[in-house]
Amino acid sequence: MRARSFTDNERFAPSVRSALGVNDFLSRPEHTLPYECDGSTAYRSAPEAVALPRTTEQVAAVVRGCREAGVPFTARGAGTGLSGGATPLEGGVVISLAAMNRVLEVSARERTARCQTGVVNLEISRAAAPFGLFFAPDPSSQSACTLGGNIAENSGGPHCFKLGATTSHILSATVVLEDGAIVELSEDGAAAGLDLLGLFTGSEGTLGIATEATVRLLPLPERVETLLAPFSALVPACEAVSRIVAAGVVPVAMEALDAATIEVVEAGVGAGYPRDAGAVLLLELDGAEAVVAREKREVERILRSSGALEIRTAEDDAERERLWLGRKRAFGAMGRISTDLYVQDGVVPRSRLPEAIAEVERIGRRHRIRVANVFHAGDGNLHPCVAYDGRDPDERKRVMEASHEMLEMCVRLGGALSGEHGVGIEKRDALGMLFGEDDLDAMRRVREAWSRSGLLNPGKVLPLRGGCSEAMGPLPGPGRTAAAVPGAWI
Amino acid sequence: MDSVDGVDSVAAARVERPESEAGVIAALSAGDVVALRGGGTRMDLGPPPPRVDLLLDLSRLSGIIEHHRRDLVVEAWAGTTVADLNAALAPAGQFAPLDPPRPDRATLGGVIAAGETGIRTVPGARPRDLLLGLTAILAGGRRIRAGGRVVKNVTGYELTKLFTGSLGALGAITRVTLRLRALPEATRTILLALPMDDDAGQFADRALDGLAAATAPAAVALVPPGTGLPGLPRTGGFRLAIRFEGLAEEAAAPADPVASAVGAPVEELGEGAAERLWAGVRDAFPRVPRARGELGVAARGPAPAVLRTAWRLAALGPALAFPDQRRALASAPAAAFDLVLAAREPGVSFVVETAPPGWKAEHGTCHPPLPGPVRRLNARLKRALDPEGALASGAPGSDRENAA
Numbered sequence: 001m002r003a004r005s006f007t008d009n010e011r012f013a014p015s016v017r018s019a020l021g022v023n024d025f026l027s028r029p030e031h032t033l034p035y036e037c038d039g040s041t042a043y044r045s046a047p048e049a050v051a052l053p054r055t056t057e058q059v060a061a062v063v064r065g066c067r068e069a070g071v072p073f074t075a076r077g078a079g080t081g082l083s084g085g086a087t088p089l090e091g092g093v094v095i096s097l098a099a100m101n102r103v104l105e106v107s108a109r110e111r112t113a114r115c116q117t118g119v120v121n122l123e124i125s126r127a128a129a130p131f132g133l134f135f136a137p138d139p140s141s142q143s144a145c146t147l148g149g150n151i152a153e154n155s156g157g158p159h160c161f162k163l164g165a166t167t168s169h170i171l172s173a174t175v176v177l178e179d180g181a182i183v184e185l186s187e188d189g190a191a192a193g194l195d196l197l198g199l200f201t202g203s204e205g206t207l208g209i210a211t212e213a214t215v216r217l218l219p220l221p222e223r224v225e226t227l228l229a230p231f232s233a234l235v236p237a238c239e240a241v242s243r244i245v246a247a248g249v250v251p252v253a254m255e256a257l258d259a260a261t262i263e264v265v266e267a268g269v270g271a272g273y274p275r276d277a278g279a280v281l282l283l284e285l286d287g288a289e290a291v292v293a294r295e296k297r298e299v300e301r302i303l304r305s306s307g308a309l310e311i312r313t314a315e316d317d318a319e320r321e322r323l324w325l326g327r328k329r330a331f332g333a334m335g336r337i338s339t340d341l342y343v344q345d346g347v348v349p350r351s352r353l354p355e356a357i358a359e360v361e362r363i364g365r366r367h368r369i370r371v372a373n374v375f376h377a378g379d380g381n382l383h384p385c386v387a388y389d390g391r392d393p394d395e396r397k398r399v400m401e402a403s404h405e406m407l408e409m410c411v412r413l414g415g416a417l418s419g420e421h422g423v424g425i426e427k428r429d430a431l432g433m434l435f436g437e438d439d440l441d442a443m444r445r446v447r448e449a450w451s452r453s454g455l456l457n458p459g460k461v462l463p464l465r466g467g468c469s470e471a472m473g474p475l476p477g478p479g480r481t482a483a484a485v486p487g488a489w490i
Numbered sequence: 491m492d493s494v495d496g497v498d499s500v501a502a503a504r505v506e507r508p509e510s511e512a513g514v515i516a517a518l519s520a521g522d523v524v525a526l527r528g529g530g531t532r533m534d535l536g537p538p539p540p541r542v543d544l545l546l547d548l549s550r551l552s553g554i555i556e557h558h559r560r561d562l563v564v565e566a567w568a569g570t571t572v573a574d575l576n577a578a579l580a581p582a583g584q585f586a587p588l589d590p591p592r593p594d595r596a597t598l599g600g601v602i603a604a605g606e607t608g609i610r611t612v613p614g615a616r617p618r619d620l621l622l623g624l625t626a627i628l629a630g631g632r633r634i635r636a637g638g639r640v641v642k643n644v645t646g647y648e649l650t651k652l653f654t655g656s657l658g659a660l661g662a663i664t665r666v667t668l669r670l671r672a673l674p675e676a677t678r679t680i681l682l683a684l685p686m687d688d689d690a691g692q693f694a695d696r697a698l699d700g701l702a703a704a705t706a707p708a709a710v711a712l713v714p715p716g717t718g719l720p721g722l723p724r725t726g727g728f729r730l731a732i733r734f735e736g737l738a739e740e741a742a743a744p745a746d747p748v749a750s751a752v753g754a755p756v757e758e759l760g761e762g763a764a765e766r767l768w769a770g771v772r773d774a775f776p777r778v779p780r781a782r783g784e785l786g787v788a789a790r791g792p793a794p795a796v797l798r799t800a801w802r803l804a805a806l807g808p809a810l811a812f813p814d815q816r817r818a819l820a821s822a823p824a825a826a827f828d829l830v831l832a833a834r835e836p837g838v839s840f841v842v843e844t845a846p847p848g849w850k851a852e853h854g855t856c857h858p859p860l861p862g863p864v865r866r867l868n869a870r871l872k873r874a875l876d877p878e879g880a881l882a883s884g885a886p887g888s889d890r891e892n893a894a
């Protein structure tokens with residue numbers, strides 16, 4: 001169902017236009033087309049208009065205008081999402097937070113920063129650095145993605161292994177509700193009402209639009225050690241990860257890359273990973289000098305006994321950055337060597353990583369597809385990346401089937417359908433693989449308690465009523481890949 | 491005796507103690523107005539329910555369902571006490587870093603429903619950080635699952651967060667899945683007697699400088715002289731207690747920077763003294779027994795403002811502040827409520843956790859009151875999961891005070 005076009009709505013357009021600056025309202029198709037999708041380009045649907053508000057009040061005015069006109073609206077940060085969250089599925093208005101991109105205040109004593117939500121993730125740590133502080137969530141897309149997108153997706157990143165995902169680092173948020181009311185949701189604890197902020201974080205833009213947030217900052221560690229451990233294959237590397245977790249040692253990050261990823265990364269950015277390795281683990285330890293030294297000894301012992309071919313320690317910041325560059329640009333590098341790329345996101349218990357990875361390899365072989373793995377191993381968060389040719393319908397079908405089997409495997413091993421990319425459109429109809437009808441019904445009622453009109457980012461997260469087909473959304477068709485999103489070559 | 495301080499309506503209720511989930515389902519299907527109870531240690535949190543037919547005690551639903559040892563994850567029945575859980579996990583070298591008051595009585599379901607932040611530093615040790623998944627029975631008897639058993643999960647809405655701090659208003663939590671930690675190899679506690687400060691601002695700055703100078707503390711508490719915890723003198727200024735734990739190297743974090751930041755010498759506590767001190771901090775609130783006419787107040791907000799508030803509240807009665815948690819606890823005579831309110835800095839919110847019978851109905855629990863749209867969201871979420879209002883225990887939004 002497509003909502004009626006708002007541009008011919010006389011009540012709406014003038015009131016919204018007048019709430020915004022002259023250049024902050026786009027309605028010509030050539031201007032609105034870039035907003036037709038996010039990083040998952042399989043789902044496209046152009047908005048009728050794009051609003052670029054500069055204040056919370058302007059966001060509220062646009063929301064009220066949409067409500068009055070009965071037009072759907074969808075918030076957008078940088079559009080790097082990988083599950084279709086920012087795609088305006090039913091058209092309407094995209095409310096872009098791009099112009100609300102400032103760090104408003106850093107308080108060193110409180111260790112907090114107040115930011116507009118359109119701020120790019122990395123800018124927060126940049127603003128905090130002079131005070132010896134940083135913002136912990138570090139998605140690989142952090143040089144492009146926004147705080148609002150991080151909150152909406154409860155994004156993670158390599159360092160979330162030890163420090164927790166976005167939800168642990170947001171203290172309060174100013175949110176415009178579906179009726180235009182402006183509320184401050186905060187982490188206020190028991191008896192001050194329900195944890196609305198906790199529920200809002202990760203709600204994929206379906207409960208409201210965050211315009212500002214106060215985030216927690218952490219002190220920069222005294223010492224950082226970055227280790228690279230090559231293995232003959234990915235399975236023993238995963239065994240090492242499971243053993244480190246079981247030993248209770250907590251590196252700040254534990255990432256895994258397989259041979260196929262190493263190959264494209266080395267060809268693309270030259271991170272200095274050994275090209276002949278079957279897999280590498282990238283580990284980081286941080287904290288006080290003596291603590292890091294001790295953890296390093298423990299981790300090295302486990303790595304060696306699990307078959308690490310060697311253990312390299314970054315000598316200086318330049319080498320550390322180079323090692324991380326390879327990890328952070330891996331998706332981008334893959335995008336360059338194939339016409340199409342599908343990045344899957346699933347989770348398994350950390351103890352099951354070796355069998356999960358072995359199964360991912362078997363599924364790939366069975367369906368004759370090329371799978372590369374680069375993932376947050378410490379959290380059990382898999383990212384099988386499938387390079388394919390979207391022009392080939394048979395290959396697309398095989399990729400689709402393989403992806404579905406991988407998710408089934410995650411569920412079978414006790415895991416989840418998404419660790420960080422969210423449900424969006426992509427996995428909306430697959431939720432039934434994990435949750436029963438009563439579970440989904442509770443979620444549905446919770447959503448309706450926030451958003452009765454159904455105008456707020458419709459068609460996302462929950463299976464459409466009666467449409468619980470346990471299937472994933474369509475696979476990215478021919479054309480651009482996630483890594484081809486402007487600004488997302490990170 | 492099933493009456494609980496301040497909750498008159500509960501005293502009148504019939505009590506059932508189901509031993510299985512099926513028993514909980516049956517009890518919630520009968521159409522009674524039901525109040526839920528775990529260990530009964532925080533029944534007085536939140537607005538008192540006007541009427542209760544049945545008190546459903548979940549404490550017999552106890553024991554570990556599965557310990558996923560290599561994942562540092564456990565699934566347990568919600569009626570398991572925190573102490574029993576940790577005793578069972580200890581041989582595996584693991585524990586759940588929850589430390590509610592009276593862990594020998596407090597149950598996992600109760601701690602989660604109360605959203606009880608313990609003494610450890612955040613993030614990482616609150617129910618909200620540790621809860622990976624749960625099973626709950628909704629009013630009417632439907633069973634739902636939320637979350638899962640993996641440490642990273644964004645599949646669908648985070649109903650686990652909604653149940654955390656829900657005070658039993660949304661459903662009966664029957665099973666919980668928690669993230670665990672390795673038992674610390676070593677712990678160490680230092681104590682500093684802060685110089686007497688002239689004003690609240692000076693005190694707050696000093697305390698926060700002390701916190702900033704501590705390397706990765708595991709717990710930090712500020713104790714005013716009048717609070718009278720085991721081993722602490724009742725004279726002088728605030729005491730700053732800091733615990734380090736983890737590897738031996740973590741526990742050996744340097745204390746000198748803290749000493750020079752706060753301008754006070756460091757006292758190293760022995761193991762026994764440290765244990766007594768932290769147990770005292772953990773169990774200090776809610777106060778047992780409570781003086782007649784006493785209020786228990788929790789203050790939350792930006793750390794400097796919370797500390798300035800705590801400094802003033804400490805003049806009215808026992809208090810504690812957890813600077814990294816942006817939280818303080820205090821008690822004061824209900825008759826001095828005007829003074830309590832006057833101590834509040836802008837940006838700080840008060841929740842009256844415990845109060846004499848009838849007091850909350852008259853004065854409300856949240857000061858300032860929750861803004862209208864937030865109250866309405868609370869009320870709508872309550873109705874979404876409990877349309878008939880069959881669950882009596884009340885988070886704001888479920889009671890008269892906030893039903894507007």
Ligand SMILES: Cc1cc2nc3c(=O)[nH]c(=O)nc-3n(C[C@H](O)[C@H](O)[C@H](O)COP(=O)(O)OP(=O)(O)OC[C@H]3O[C@@H](n4cnc5c(N)ncnc54)[C@H](O)[C@@H]3O)c2cc1C
Binds near residue numbers: 080082145148210332
């Ligand atoms: C190369 C690449 C690497 C990536 N790596 C990671 C990774 O390591 N970890 C990870 O978690 N993700 C990763 N992602 C996914 C993505 O970057 C994150 O989900 C990110 O948080 C999205 O931010 P954004 O600003 O681009 O949001 P968008 O894509 O614009 O929007 C995402 C969702 O948030 C909603 N939204 C946006 N702003 C607001 C707001 N202010 N209020 C309410 N809702 C809002 C939108 O409606 C949408 O539902 C990666 C993506 C790419 C392309």
